[in-house]
Amino acid sequence: MHISNTIQSLAPYAFAEVDKLVDALKEQGITPIDFGVGDPIDPTPEFIRESLKQATDSHSKAGYPNNSGMASYKQAIANWYKSRFKVELNPDTEICSNVGSKEGIFNFPLGHLNPGDYVLIPSPGYPPYKQGTRFASATPYFYPLLAENNFFPDFDAIPEEIAKKAKIMWFCYPNSPTGKLATKELYEKAYAFCQKHDIIMACDDCYSEIYFRNNGATPPISALSVGRKGIVVFNSLSKRSCMTGYRVGFVVGDPEIISIFKKVKSNIDSGTPNFIQAAAITALQDETHVTEACERYATKLDIITKALAALGLDPATPEGTFYIWQKVPQGYDSVSFAKLFLAPEIGIVVTPGEWISDECEYKGQKINPGKNYIRFALVPTIEECNLAAEKISKIKY
Numbered sequence: 001m002h003i004s005n006t007i008q009s010l011a012p013y014a015f016a017e018v019d020k021l022v023d024a025l026k027e028q029g030i031t032p033i034d035f036g037v038g039d040p041i042d043p044t045p046e047f048i049r050e051s052l053k054q055a056t057d058s059h060s061k062a063g064y065p066n067n068s069g070m071a072s073y074k075q076a077i078a079n080w081y082k083s084r085f086k087v088e089l090n091p092d093t094e095i096c097s098n099v100g101s102k103e104g105i106f107n108f109p110l111g112h113l114n115p116g117d118y119v120l121i122p123s124p125g126y127p128p129y130k131q132g133t134r135f136a137s138a139t140p141y142f143y144p145l146l147a148e149n150n151f152f153p154d155f156d157a158i159p160e161e162i163a164k165k166a167k168i169m170w171f172c173y174p175n176s177p178t179g180k181l182a183t184k185e186l187y188e189k190a191y192a193f194c195q196k197h198d199i200i201m202a203c204d205d206c207y208s209e210i211y212f213r214n215n216g217a218t219p220p221i222s223a224l225s226v227g228r229k230g231i232v233v234f235n236s237l238s239k240r241s242c243m244t245g246y247r248v249g250f251v252v253g254d255p256e257i258i259s260i261f262k263k264v265k266s267n268i269d270s271g272t273p274n275f276i277q278a279a280a281i282t283a284l285q286d287e288t289h290v291t292e293a294c295e296r297y298a299t300k301l302d303i304i305t306k307a308l309a310a311l312g313l314d315p316a317t318p319e320g321t322f323y324i325w326q327k328v329p330q331g332y333d334s335v336s337f338a339k340l341f342l343a344p345e346i347g348i349v350v351t352p353g354e355w356i357s358d359e360c361e362y363k364g365q366k367i368n369p370g371k372n373y374i375r376f377a378l379v380p381t382i383e384e385c386n387l388a389a390e391k392i393s394k395i396k397y
């Protein structure tokens with residue numbers, strides 16, 4: 001069979017490796033506590049599920065949806081964006097629905113890239129930033145997210161010749177996996193850099209609603225508060241409303257860029273099902289369930305960070321997302337330290353940071369920014385987190 005060069009060049013998906021480790025423990029009769037893959041298992045709130053059930057009747061004529069989203073869905077997004085971020089959006093020209101941000105992020109570059117173009121991508125970062133770039137026949141340039149830079153990009157370290165060829169720069173704040181929130185100063189600096197080089201500033205805000213007031217975080221801001229021309233922001237209902245399986249999200253921002261994205265999408269899929277959009281409208285009109293979800297994550301964060309601090313590790317204090325990006329102690333790297341958690345007597349799955357980071361050229365050196373970190377996704381239940389804390393206390397290093 002003939003297989004495309006693009007598919008043949010793909011490295012194994014990092015989480016396939018994590019799955020293998022989980023399977024190996026299961027074969028030994030151990031049910032591990034899985035902090036590996038970031039797929040929340042909390043049920044979608046009941047009022048949203050009820051809304052979906054009703055919507056299957058109110059949308060009984062299941063014709064193809066409008067590709068960019070129902071008018072009522074785009075209006076609900078505009079209303080939410082205004083009340084949450086104080087940003088006004090025109091529902092017709094500045095909003096497009098997508099089938100979850102993964103779809104949007106992966107397909108978005110197809111509207112803007114040609115061979116020879118570059119995309120500036122954070123490392124560690126969400127894999128579709130680079131795979132969407134490669135599938136669009138362009139080249140990723142990885143910039144590192146380092147503690148010494150507050151997990152922000154070091155714009156001065158991006159070579160001029162790369163910046164000149166770059167067409168898109170990806171940002172993700174609240175940052176997965178470092179837990180860092182963007183500041184207005186960061187977005188202003190990023191916008192100035194992108195405008196100077198005529199680069200689209202593409203922001204993945206899918207964790208914008210998951211932030212930790214107990215670590216001093218205030219509600220994350222939108223990059224659209226610093227400008228509109230050249231900026232797009234992706235968001236979704238997945239994390240905010242425990243709706244990962246619904247596959248519903250949206251992209252907002254510069255109307256010219258949104259119109260190109262609509263063109264791309266109209267050639268790829270036929271839109272988000274109307275009854276799913278109806279459930280998303282219901283979800284966007286409520287904030288109580290979002291606050292409750294944040295409180296659950298904050299409780300889990302507290303349990304696990306205390307257990308890690310008791311081991312004598314550097315304190316990790318994420319401000320948002322549901323990840324802990326834990327520095328490993330001297331003498332270990334991400335894989336060797338993760339293995340201590342995976343030992344059968346501990347049975348905890350974490351992801352080695354280097355598996356989810358790409359090598360970067362930084363200040364004349366090749367570095368892997370995840371080399372000294374392990375990642376916890378706070379998806380097990382609070383009870384499982386308590387059990388994990390007990391097990392963590394038995395780790396010796």
Ligand SMILES: Cc1ncc(COP(=O)(O)O)c(C=O)c1O
Nearest residue numbers: 100101102126176206236238249
């Ligand atoms: C950083 C980041 N961006 C985007 C997504 C995609 O989310 P969805 O496609 O469910 O909206 C995820 C999912 O895990 C993510 O971690």
